[in-house]
Amino acid sequence: MTTTPRRSSRTSRTGVASNAPPKSAVPSGRTAKRTGSKKAQKPAAKAAQKSTSSNLPSASSLLNNSQQTTDDWYKSPRTKKGYANYVKSGKSWLVDWTAEDRLDDEISFDAFDVITAETPLALRALTAYKCEHLERGFASAEGLRSAFKDYFERVCGCQGEFWRYNDHTKKWEGNPVHESNFKAYYESLKNRHNRTGTATQALPMLPSDLKIIMAYLDSEEAITYFTLTQRLYFKAFVTTAFTLWTRNDELINLQFKDIKFDQRSKTGIPYHEFSLIFRKTNKDPTKVQIYKVQADLAHPEIDCYTHTSTWKLHMEGLLGRPLSGGDYVFPAIASTGKLKFGECTSRSAFETLLETVVEKSNVMQGRNGKFTTHCFRRGGAQYRFLWAERKWSLKAVKWWGGWSSNENVGTLMRYLLDELMAYEEGFSDIMMDDRVVDRHETFMGEDESAPLCKADLVRLEGTLLAKLQGLIEKSSSSAGVLPVPSLSTQTHSRTRSKTPSAVPPRQPSPTPEPIQYTPQPTRIPETNTLDDALQYWEHGCPQKGLTVALKHWSQQFKSSDYAKEAVKLGNIRFVCEELITHYGRDFVAFEAKYPGLRRKFTMLMKAVRAERKIRGDTKSRNRRK
Template sequence: MPAVRRSSRGKTSSGPVSSTPAVRSRPPRKAAGSTGNRKKAAKPAQTAATSDLPSTSSLLENSRQTTDEWLKSARTKKGYGNYVKGGKKWLVEWTAEGRLDDEISEDAFDVISEQTPLALRALTGYKCEHLERGFASAEGLRSAFKDYFERVCGCRGDFWKYNSHIQKWEGNPVFESGFKTYYESLKNRHNRTSTATQALPMLPADLKVIMDYLDSPKAIKYFTVTQRPYFKAFVTTAFTLWTRNDELVNLQFKDIKLNLHSKTGIPYHEFSLIFRKTNKDPTKVQKYMVQIDLAHPEIDCYTHVEAWKAHMERLLGRPLAGRDYVFPALASTGQIKFGEPTSRSAFETLLDEVVDKSNVLQGRNGKFTTHCFRRGGAQYRFLWADRKWSLKAVKWWGGWSSNENVGTLMRYLLDELMAYEEGFSDIMMDDRVIDRHETFIGEDEMVPVSKADLSKFEESILAKIQGLIASATTSSGSTSMNTPVRLPEDRVHTPTSSVEHPPATPSPPSLRPDDPTPPSQYIPRPSRIPETKTLDDALAYWEHGAPQKGLDVPLKDWAALFKSSEYTSEAVKLGNIRFVCAEFRVHCNGDFTTFEERFPGLRRKFTALMKAIRAARKLRGETKCRSSHK
């Protein structure tokens, strides 16, 4: 039976069935038409997706906003804005008053021309020459206007020249040769004439002064009950862990395990630091076990952190959670802003205030920054601690990378020694007070004496014996070389069997060879009074003298031992020291705390102290006014 085949048009036809495989015919036109309709239907969807994409102008605008927000901090932008705003105001006022030449117009900072660098130089000269401000003002003006000219006025490039083809000035006005030369001159003047302020490391001795002040009644008047434990915990933690400021302000309680105990029962806290400067991997955690240190309360991080945590929990009324910040922000009233970390500038402000009021830097040329704790902690453990750390331990604890240059790290640790502000010009003098800065790795007298030390001591004793014998022989012709010389008993012990004649008393080293007074009848004389800079100097000269400075006889004994005519040239100095010491002994009861209350900040300022004491004596009616003679 013939097969029935349906044509492509839907009609049936009959015929023999082909033995060859059937070939698929072209898709019907209708089907093709329907396919085309489907393609056309997809286009609107593609157009909708395209409409969701940002335009080029919006992308550029977003990039500009991100740059403005994150390239410079809000503090820097605010400072720049103040410089530019103040400069424009000054230019308008001075041009209106006719103080500037006609070549500088009031819009020189808005319309970029050859007048712009002249106006900037005149503004800088007004600040630094007329108002006598420092180089920091010139530096701030240059940075602010450089940013303003580049960002607002479109002045690109590190040059300044006139393009004759387009008749327009190109580049940034701060690179104009006249202003650039003047700016460099101000910088050179600053470097050669100003007194540098060194950034100092905070060492345990400094922390002790600060801690004692915070515990004093004076600190209670200035700092709240919250600010004091907050500051103690912050500085001891920074000193102990050697943290950078940003590593500590973001620390949370989930990073601390408190009140743990070692295998031998020693209590300690465990701190976990992740994002140190050399580590950006959140899987690498560095843990620090910090034990209690009651012997050094000024650096006892364990105790101060525990006290700070208890204080915060009392204020909050609940236990602190893991996401609570260890050092949250403090309001201007001293209250805690829970949930908000403190900022670098906020702690800097508190640090400056505490340092200033504690007088820890009195008499020193330097300052403390937020980095002082990291420097001080590292130097203390490497140089001054009872158990000093190796360089390898220092690198690990401080979070320095394993490939850190050893020379760079050593300079970081030893910079205090390299820049020791008092210097070592008198290090060879026998009367120099030896301290930790001049002995190897800070060793002191508690170190056992070596064989070399004993040999040196023996040579010194023999040399002094020979010197005394020679001095006695020179000053007295009758003295024989064989005459035994009696030395102080605490220096050399001479066996009695070697003494054949009564010993003669040698002259002291200060006696001149041509002195007519025989050594056996040596009488002390009033000497020049050394320079008196502090109250401590005055007290020492009055009670004990200063043999190392030539003052052998204490000033309190001068009136009994010497005639007034013998120390006429020193009478004024003697009188000044006498009434200062009397004020301290009598009216301050010999107590330094009472003295500070009556004469605050004058312990190291002797001249100002004398004026203040004279005024106090005048109020008490203890001074007599000189009668005027006409």
């Protein structure tokens, strides 16, 4: 057996011995550096990759973030609150009716929580109760359907535009609002509303309407019923909404930092400069729309300049300080008629005030329809486009109203033109010879049958003379002859000259004189914690309208001046005295006596009152018989 010799590591595969050392034995300098750098880079790369992967969010956190964004921004807070009220009241109604056996065991009390075949039956019964028994309008049915559809989708997981039973899973699938019987009933309510309902058109509020309202607010009846604050508040609100064509949400969030008062133009005309951000068609905070508004003394019912100036002076008189940029222009009004500084008003609050003023002023007497918070925007746009002495172009209307540049012209024209014109101004007798000619029925308002008057002849004479003068000057200049004197100077003095006379400069409108106000105690802000009570008692809270500390009220004001705030003042006083006088500002001892109540002022107040009774520090009053 022949033994194969072992190949030496120094011998090549071809059998030729190699004198060079192996690469692994004697590496070159470049190879060694490259190998070392690779070995050093591997741990660093692994560490970087590990740190990067550790900073990445998990899938569950990403889903939670997306759900949070959806909850915050998919629907407005107002819509979510309305939906929640519909669902809450619907569940309460179902529990009450099933407890009284009014549904004959056909529907269980938890039909809105456990999705079964009873769920659409319960929803149909609830809708029938609202629309048939309580005789509510179709809007109630529409609100119920929208609210429960959203509730079934988000809370109960009912997805899909259908409603069917799955024989395999033995469960109902889809959304209960798509059940056939409920859909048929809902469409029937809509048809009944469209065919038998009385349309209450939302009217535009025009200057003629505002003139009636302003006259009423200055009457003795309004002075008796409304406070001065409410009347000045309403005047400033409606004139600003009418002038700027603001939507309700845009105006109630307006702050004084958005208004520059008493500015001057190049010719010296005073004006206020309003800055509006986040109009309905603008979501970019860097895009600000500027509105310059001067006084309109000829039309005081729409004079935004004067009414906002008066309102500003009134608020400063109530606060006893200049207004800051963070103060709301139209803060909320309490039931006592006093302002809630630091809190903007709500849509429903102003709607209530508007309905009261409209009803008492009788501005709607003999008319159909209603005024909503949108009436000022629509009325202001129609006035400037159709009725004002200086009418605006459609381009100016689109810019001033904050409409998108892509807004359809047809949609905008339907918005501007009064839809009630079809009912109030008909043309059924337009072919009758005895019809009084109206400016709307001829092109550009021309009336060919009207006889000529002296003014028409004077205008015709001036036009012909002007054209003749132009022809003479043209022919004279081409022939090299000096132009002849103007024929207009040889005509009767009543003929208009070709060159218009200089327009006298417009006098600047006078600014309203400052009004002197007697300092009055303001409304005490809402007290939620012990810290709130201490601040109000010792320092006040100017940003919320409380400029005078409560401990000084008895010295600076008469008790009759703050009679409506006396209960809140007394509650804050004896709680603060308990801490300051009885416990010597020892918060530790006070907390030990009243544990966990520092942020619960109502419960703290009751506990302090009970303790004072035990100590005999309070005097009991005899109850009236």
